[in-house]
Amino acid sequence: MAQEDIAQNFEAPQKCLKVLVVDDHPAFRFGIIRLLKQMDGVVACGEAGDGFEALEVFRKQQPDIVLMDISLPGRDGVELTKMMLSEDPKLTVLMVSMHDETNYALRALRAGAKGYLRKDESLTELGAALARVTNNGLYVSQRFSDRLIFKAIHSGEELGDAYLRLLSDRELEVFRAIGQGLGTREIADRLCLSVKTIETHRAHIKRKLRVGDSNEIVKLARDMQSMREDVAAGQA
Template sequence: MTRSATTPTEPATARKNVVRSTNENPKCDAPDAKRILIVDDHPLFRKGLEELIQSDDSFAVCGEAGNAAEAMDVIRKLSPELAIVDLSLPGANGIELIKNIRAEFPKLPILVLSMHDESLYAVRALRAGADGYVMKHEAMANVIQAIREVFNGRPYLSPAMAAQVITKFAHRHAEGEMDAVERLSDRELEILELIGKGHEVRQIAKLLHLSPKTVETHRAHIKDKLDLKNSREVARFALQWLNAREA
């Protein structure tokens, strides 16, 4: 069966949210190919990942989305068999999206493909309901294997991330300690990272599609949870934490 290409009279929203339900990707009609959704806000990365995935005849990218709201819409319309999700999305972040997918589509496998190479993010993604976690710089080497593992019902962590998670938890168990930032919510952690990168409240609000007041409230919660005195100490802590992670 061949689908007709998008016509000029088709609503713009249909072209935006279901970008791979047209002849642009005939593999979507392959009866044996596993249907995969890509959720990432960078079109060039989505394109490269699509080409990599479709180099294997077992898989077909049947949909893509640039944010969490679009992703939920595409899942409802196309019923993919796997969702690949980036954590850094505009508006609702990837962790929130994973939780929303789990609530509405509890059996849909989710693989996280993220720029974050800190085990804290991998653990939070898995706790939220993800089935696997691959760092973007490892995608070329590991994403096909990760997809296969997840489709076979086995959780997947890339080798470097698995080693980092094991080391962190072994150390924490031995020392009986808890990293201070683990007290933060997913959104607070995201805001702490942006503060560490030098962003002001209004810039963070624009990046995350939040009001400045909401960002200020999150910053106040960060201050209280980390036992800091003021916003200047929050900024100093955020910078030191970010530098320590990147060292």
């Protein structure tokens, strides 16, 4: 895929976004910065190769977004994410790492990162990832989101809640109402919204959770509702 095509996946924001690139490999930083230059409304305000330098550049440049590696000399990316967010809660951190998501993505998200992008996908997915996290969304790869939904269905662990962070607050309300057995009209009445609005939310939920049709979304919602009830019963 050409760099121009990749950049087109990112819609220019209303204000110019300052991006700090933190990675201990100079060649990778160079490639990411080169790609950022192809995107309208984005400027690479700095780069850093270790944790100490990253904090220094972060405090000096005050970026809107940090593209953060996990394995860094000095301090790792997860620790840096916590430190930076404690100083600037409005900061958006997108992890870009060679490590497998299974072991690191949830750790990064719990630290406050808005997304996790593998380096082997960064050149093709960076635009889409930036578009998601700059619009208050959460970005993980399709492969990892599939793992999350599988574990959410087959266990009562908190992975299910982490997966549902992909949904907006309103979408989550609709999803949970579906799990309680309510139809579209009933959900609309409960939330004081139009049927058309509920149908739009259902379409967004299907897309974000990558389910094929209405029957699948109902089954998933009911399965997760049952898990929540089982967990609540066990804690009573």
